[in-house]
Structure formats: structure tokens, C-alpha cells
Amino acid sequence: MRRFGLVLLATTALSGCHMPGQPQPGPEVPRPEAVMSFAQLYGENCSGCHGADGRNGSAMELANPLYLAIIDDADLRNIITNGEKGTLMPGFGNAVGGNLTDEQVNALVSGMRAKWAKPNVLSGVTAPAWKASQPGDATRGAAVYAQACARCHGNTPQKPGPAGSILDGSFLALVNDQTIRTIVIAGRDDIGQPDWRNVMPGRALTDAEITDLSAWLIAQTPPHPGHPYPLAPHTR
Structure with a gap:
């Protein structure tokens, strides 16, 4: 019996305090507000309507260089944060009950531009303004x-x-x-x-x-x- 106890003690010491069958430590799961990866933020919040790679969704094609050329960062942030009245686009910002911080909204905006924008897409061309300057007839x-x-x-x-x-x-x-x-x-x-x-x-x-x-x-x-x-x- 004493010999069995010594063997068990030695086994425990060699195993680094992890008994057989005991779960090993896994990767730490970050808090939701700490996620800053564009791929993860886009995949979890945008891809369902705008498509897995910004295309072929039911909503606006975000991987559209022309779209990104006519809209500025402030308007993109406003749409993501507050949504668009009269459409199915909800607000994702914390201030309106969404789950994204201002920093995460900024990460989405900068990520879209880094991944899909083309700086020269309107070279030599003057596009109409994104917003109308007066009511239409x-x-x-x-x-x-x-x-x-x-x-x-x-x-x-x-x-x-x-x-x-x-x-x-x-x-x-x-x-x-x-x-x-x-x-x-x-x-x-x-x-x-x-x-x-x-x-x-x-x-x-x-x-x-x-x-x-x-x-x-x-x-x-x-x-x-x-x-x-x-x-x-x-x-x-």
C-alpha cells in the first residue's frame, strides 16, 4: 500500500499537477468589446446581409470601390453606428443599443477601405455626391x-x-x-x-x-x- 502511494505521488509530480483526465488550459476568450479583428467583426455583424466578402448579399455591395469612393468615413461610421432610417439597416453602436464600441466601428471602416477601396477608381472622373444637395422632383x-x-x-x-x-x-x-x-x-x-x-x-x-x-x-x-x-x- 505504501509502495502504491509513492508511485501515485511520483506520477502526480511528473504530470505537473495535472491529474490524468483533468482538462488542460485553453486559449483565453477575449471580451466582446476587445475584439478588433476586421475579419471577425465583419463576419459576425455584417456578412449576413452584405455577403461573406462584401458581395452577393441582399444589401449594398460593400466591396464596391465606387461606393467607398463616394462615401466618406464620417458617413460610414454614422450608418454603422446609428443605422439608416427607412431601411432594414440597424444601428450597431453601443449608444443605440448595439454591441459595437466606437473603436470597433472605426475598425470596420478602416478594414473596408484597406480590403476593398481602390484609390484611383475615379481618376479623371467627377462622380455625383453621395448625398443630394436639394430635394428631388x-x-x-x-x-x-x-x-x-x-x-x-x-x-x-x-x-x-x-x-x-x-x-x-x-x-x-x-x-x-x-x-x-x-x-x-x-x-x-x-x-x-x-x-x-x-x-x-x-x-x-x-x-x-x-x-x-x-x-x-x-x-x-x-x-x-x-x-x-x-x-x-x-x-x-
Whole structure:
């Protein structure tokens, strides 16, 4: 019995105080607010809507050099932090109930630019401003749509063009005028949507035309999106 005890004591000493079957220490898991890796932050917070590599998601293509060229860091930070009213983009900042610190938002912005921006993408070209400088005119916007958009997207929701309808009420209910303006200017190369230089036959769209087009499209949003039939009067 004494001999068995000595053997057990020696085994314990040689094992460095780790008894057989005892779990070994694993890697330390960082606190959520300490995560600063762009890949992890993007994968956990953005990829579900914007695509695993910034492309082919349901929301705006972030791996779009034109998009990153027309929007500045302050606006990117504001969108990530506070979300976009009138769209499905939520706010991720701590101040609005999200889970990202200001430092993590900055890491996402700088990471997107480092990974996807191309400094010379607008070399020799003046793009329209990301934000409109004045309200659009929906009446003029209807004419722009007929000339620049209808051949691909159709004239009515019931008769979509080869690229699908952007007059569908369910789609319009998920976007705002800034969403439309951004896509018209920057395009979406991942789904074959050209930028502002290649939607109007023979020339680029002007800043004013883009503003008017965005205003007209948003004006087509039905009062009750998603309802295929008129709502019945409320009765008690």
C-alpha cells in the first residue's frame, strides 16, 4: 500500500499537477468589446446581409470601390453606428443599443477601405455626391426612369423587366431615397447593376437626374406594402 502511494505521488509530480483526465488550459476568450479583428467583426455583424466578402448579399455591395469612393468615413461610421432610417439597416453602436464600441466601428471602416477601396477608381472622373444637395422632383424623375431604367426593370410592378422590378412595393418598403441614390451612382457589380455612367443610353446621369429619379421611385411606395389587395374597411 505504501509502495502504491509513492508511485501515485511520483506520477502526480511528473504530470505537473495535472491529474490524468483533468482538462488542460485553453486559449483565453477575449471580451466582446476587445475584439478588433476586421475579419471577425465583419463576419459576425455584417456578412449576413452584405455577403461573406462584401458581395452577393441582399444589401449594398460593400466591396464596391465606387461606393467607398463616394462615401466618406464620417458617413460610414454614422450608418454603422446609428443605422439608416427607412431601411432594414440597424444601428450597431453601443449608444443605440448595439454591441459595437466606437473603436470597433472605426475598425470596420478602416478594414473596408484597406480590403476593398481602390484609390484611383475615379481618376479623371467627377462622380455625383453621395448625398443630394436639394430635394428631388418626382415628376421629372418619372421621365428619367422611363429613359434610363424601364428597359431593364419594366414599367409596372406587374410587368417587370429582365432585371426584375424595382417598382415592387415590398422592395420599396425596405429602402429609402439614399439607398436608391447610392445604388444608382455606384452600381452593384455583383448583380450586374451598372453605375451612373452606364444606365442612360449615350451619356451619364446628372446629379439632378439621380435626385429626381430617387424621389420618384420612393413616391411609388404603396401605403400598405405587401398587401396584394386593397384593405377592407375596419368594422366592429
